[in-house]
Amino acid sequence: MSLNVESPVVSTAPAPQPLRLIDDTGHAVTDNAGDFVLPDPGTLLGLYRQMVVARRFDVQVTALTRQGRLATYPSALGQEACEIAAVASLDPGDWLFPTYRDSIALLTRGVKPEHILASFRGEWHSGYDQYEHRIAPQATPLATQALHAVGLATASKLKQDSTVALTLLGDGATSEGDAHEALNFAAVWQAPVVFVVQNNQFAISVPLDKQMRCRTIADKAIGYGMPGFYVDGNDVAAMYAVTSAAVDRARTGGGPTLVEGLTYRMEAHTNSDDPSRYRAAGDVDVWRRRDPIERLDTYLVSIGALSDQERAGIRDEAEDLAAATRECMMLPVRVDPLELFDHVYADPRAALAEQRAFLAAELAEHAALAGQPPATPSAPTTPSSSTTPAGAHA
Amino acid sequence: MTLQSTISPVVARPPAALTMAAALNAAIHDSMRDDPTVVLFGEDVGPLGGVFRVTDGLYAEFGETRVSDSPLAESGIVGTAIGMAIYGLRPVVEMQFDAFSYPAFEQIVSHLAKMRNRTRGRISLPIVIRIPYAGDIGGVEHHSDSSEAYWSATPGLTVVSPSNPADAYSMLREAIASDDPVIFMEPKSRYWMKEVLSLPVQTTPMNTAVVLREGTDVTLIAYGPTVKTALATAELATAEGLSIEVIDLRSLSPFDDATVGASLRKTSRAAVVHEAAQFGGYGAEVAARLTERNFFHLAAPILRITGFDIPYPSPKLEEYFLPTPDRILAALGTWEWS
Ligand SMILES: Cc1ncc(C[n+]2csc(CCOP(=O)(O)OP(=O)(O)O)c2C)c(N)n1
Numbered sequence: 001m002s003l004n005v006e007s008p009v010v011s012t013a014p015a016p017q018p019l020r021l022i023d024d025t026g027h028a029v030t031d032n033a034g035d036f037v038l039p040d041p042g043t044l045l046g047l048y049r050q051m052v053v054a055r056r057f058d059v060q061v062t063a064l065t066r067q068g069r070l071a072t073y074p075s076a077l078g079q080e081a082c083e084i085a086a087v088a089s090l091d092p093g094d095w096l097f098p099t100y101r102d103s104i105a106l107l108t109r110g111v112k113p114e115h116i117l118a119s120f121r122g123e124w125h126s127g128y129d130q131y132e133h134r135i136a137p138q139a140t141p142l143a144t145q146a147l148h149a150v151g152l153a154t155a156s157k158l159k160q161d162s163t164v165a166l167t168l169l170g171d172g173a174t175s176e177g178d179a180h181e182a183l184n185f186a187a188v189w190q191a192p193v194v195f196v197v198q199n200n201q202f203a204i205s206v207p208l209d210k211q212m213r214c215r216t217i218a219d220k221a222i223g224y225g226m227p228g229f230y231v232d233g234n235d236v237a238a239m240y241a242v243t244s245a246a247v248d249r250a251r252t253g254g255g256p257t258l259v260e261g262l263t264y265r266m267e268a269h270t271n272s273d274d275p276s277r278y279r280a281a282g283d284v285d286v287w288r289r290r291d292p293i294e295r296l297d298t299y300l301v302s303i304g305a306l307s308d309q310e311r312a313g314i315r316d317e318a319e320d321l322a323a324a325t326r327e328c329m330m331l332p333v334r335v336d337p338l339e340l341f342d343h344v345y346a347d348p349r350a351a352l353a354e355q356r357a358f359l360a361a362e363l364a365e366h367a368a369l370a371g372q373p374p375a376t377p378s379a380p381t382t383p384s385s386s387t388t389p390a391g392a393h394a
Numbered sequence: 395m396t397l398q399s400t401i402s403p404v405v406a407r408p409p410a411a412l413t414m415a416a417a418l419n420a421a422i423h424d425s426m427r428d429d430p431t432v433v434l435f436g437e438d439v440g441p442l443g444g445v446f447r448v449t450d451g452l453y454a455e456f457g458e459t460r461v462s463d464s465p466l467a468e469s470g471i472v473g474t475a476i477g478m479a480i481y482g483l484r485p486v487v488e489m490q491f492d493a494f495s496y497p498a499f500e501q502i503v504s505h506l507a508k509m510r511n512r513t514r515g516r517i518s519l520p521i522v523i524r525i526p527y528a529g530d531i532g533g534v535e536h537h538s539d540s541s542e543a544y545w546s547a548t549p550g551l552t553v554v555s556p557s558n559p560a561d562a563y564s565m566l567r568e569a570i571a572s573d574d575p576v577i578f579m580e581p582k583s584r585y586w587m588k589e590v591l592s593l594p595v596q597t598t599p600m601n602t603a604v605v606l607r608e609g610t611d612v613t614l615i616a617y618g619p620t621v622k623t624a625l626a627t628a629e630l631a632t633a634e635g636l637s638i639e640v641i642d643l644r645s646l647s648p649f650d651d652a653t654v655g656a657s658l659r660k661t662s663r664a665a666v667v668h669e670a671a672q673f674g675g676y677g678a679e680v681a682a683r684l685t686e687r688n689f690f691h692l693a694a695p696i697l698r699i700t701g702f703d704i705p706y707p708s709p710k711l712e713e714y715f716l717p718t719p720d721r722i723l724a725a726l727g728t729w730e731w732s
Binding site: 095097124125126129130131136137141144146147148149150151152153154155156158159163165177178181182184185188339342343344345346347349350351 | 433459460464465467469470472473474475476477478479480481482483497500501504505508509510511512513514515516517518549550552572573574601648649651652
């Protein structure tokens with residue numbers, strides 16, 4: 001296997017209108033579906049369930065943030081179709097490279113609420129086991145994670161593994177140099193990677209027309225020599241059909257794909273943002289009528305694939321998760337100040353050992369002043385999971 | 395992983411005169427032969443063998459799977475190396491010249507340096523970024539920067555710089571075997587320095603400083619390109635009856651407090667020499683930490699003999715910029731000697 005590949009350059013322009021399989025009103029449509037077909041009802045019901053549960057989690061965490069119990073939380077309300085379709089397209093062995101926005105993608109991949117919230121509670125930067133879940137830490141420096149996805153995908157290809165990487169990006173992030181470099185490296189190396197851009201139309205306050213003069217983000221794929229798809233990002237059926245086809249193509253040696261989901265961020269950028277300064281309430285109402293969950297609900301009911309009883313069962317599951325999420329906020333914040341020094345280098349450093357001893361002494365002194373028994377000095381902690389990189393055993 | 399275990403399988407070679415560039419080449423070669431997870435990529439590192447020929451012949455021997463020319467984008471090179479390392483590879487990447495590492499600054503500072511910490515030790519990034527650096531080669535602008543202070547000021551990075559072919563081989567092998575990301579700063583002006591070596595050679599561990607020349611009156615601290623300058627200064631100083639101890643730091647981060655501190659306590663005077671500008675430069679850290687730890691052993695303030703606080707000059711002006719033995723001796727002459 002080599003990075004030097006002979007493959008035809010793909011240059012089909014994405015469709016001018018977003019590709020969709022189920023329209024705003026919940027009807028199956030074929031006029032702008034390309035070669036894609038509706039996923040089967042069982043798959044759609046699964047996606048529906050995951051979206052409902054994810055939204056309940058998102059709403060719950062936003063509420064906790066408003067109560068001042070989390071430092072911040074970037075909500076994905078309204079973007080569930082993009083998030084859930086992306087994750088549902090992956091095999092368990094594939095890797096996800098998410099951003100701060102994509103907590104519900106983590107949840108859907110099986111990360112426990114307490115581990116997702118560890119970072120937003122301020123316990124540690126990334127609170128889950130990246131190798132167990134095959135999810136990189138949520139990236140904040142925009143578009144940087146896309147390069148990591150390309151690198152991992154390339155490593156998978158070099159090892160002749162079948163692992164695919166998928167990265168989530170925002171529309172604003174596509175202006176960053178790293179987005180360009182990632183798309184270009186992926187194309188040149190024909191890396192098994194899928195870029196899913198959630199075009200929620202704003203980068204904090206800045207609308208997309210201030211980011212680019214391109215017709216769509218997906219159009220940029222032509223320039224890189226990879227397939228690009230402009231998709232209704234509130235239609236989970238279309239997002240799933242397109243993204244899972246892209247993942248399959250990547251897995252079978254077809255190289256990278258750029259998928260743009262046109263969606264809308266219903267909440268503020270984060271809790272500290274004030275969207276009334278840059279968008280009209282009426283715009284939000286327009287997008288509320290395009291809700292990804294409502295339309296799938298209508299469609300599933302129309303084909304007899306979702307009963308009231310099933311819906312109630314899914315809502316119960318969502319409520320249970322919300323309760324569990326609230327409960328995990330009851331857990332004491334778990335921080336050990338001495339752990340600060342434990343994960344900076346693999347090779348221990350004398351200077352850090354000195355600084356650790358300094359902090360330990362300071363803590364002991366404070367404890368003594370407060371009349372508490374001195375805390376037992378903790379031994380340096382080791383990672384709570386295997387440190388063997390996935391695929392390293394190959 | 396110990397250095398020994400990575401070196402042993404390599405067949406011993408007869409003594410030969412090797413340049414630093416050739417020693418670096420051999421180090422990458424031997425690491426790649428011993429460890430199938432080591433991969434090499436960057437700008438022109440493939441068939442050309444790199445603009446300094448450090449990767450000469452590796453493409454022919456290991457093929458496109460393990461040695462490849464990447465697209466011309468430094469952030470992309472480091473960013474994709476990070477992804478590869480997450481998946482269990484050990485990438486060795488090249489920044490073609492010092493100043494062209496700056497597009498990769500974000501990937502290096504925000505991800506490479508922090509990943510282990512962010513993930514509570516779960517993700518190691520065993521990546522080596524080779525950076526040909528510093529001047530004295532008549533390079534046009536942007537080809538002679540000394541960027542070590544940026545990297546050394548970043549927790550999570552290991553920053554080393556060899557000054558001779560033996561260390562170049564040994565330290566690069568150790569860097570590739572390290573589970574920490576290493577910024578490997580190669581002094582361009584020393585690439586053609588020759589030394590007779592029987593490879594594989596193992597010098598002292600990468601994270602230690604060495605006393606290259608013993609002396610009793612002054613500790614002169616240098617690294618990379620200025621080690622040669624410091625040794626020349628020590629030679630000249632003997633004529634003036636001054637005994638200079640020369641320390642080659644080798645590792646900028648971590649800093650070997652023990653070795654340097656012991657020397658300073660012996661001589662009670664120290665000066666640090668580097669090409670980079672003085673203000674906020676690496677020498678400021680050296681002077682500050684040595685003073686904090688050894689103040690009552692000091693007979694004089696610690697001096698910095700460095701480039702001026704200006705951008706690196708054009709080729710016809712660099713001789714006025716670079717620290718020279720004369721300038722170092724003049725600086726030492728400003729101390730009160732009682
Ligand atoms: C390199 C970089 N520059 C600036 C920021 C600050 N910032 C955080 S989110 C954001 C907007 C990103 O918008 P977009 O990519 O569209 O994603 P969204 O937040 O809408 O999901 C900005 C400017 C950052 N995180 N990283």
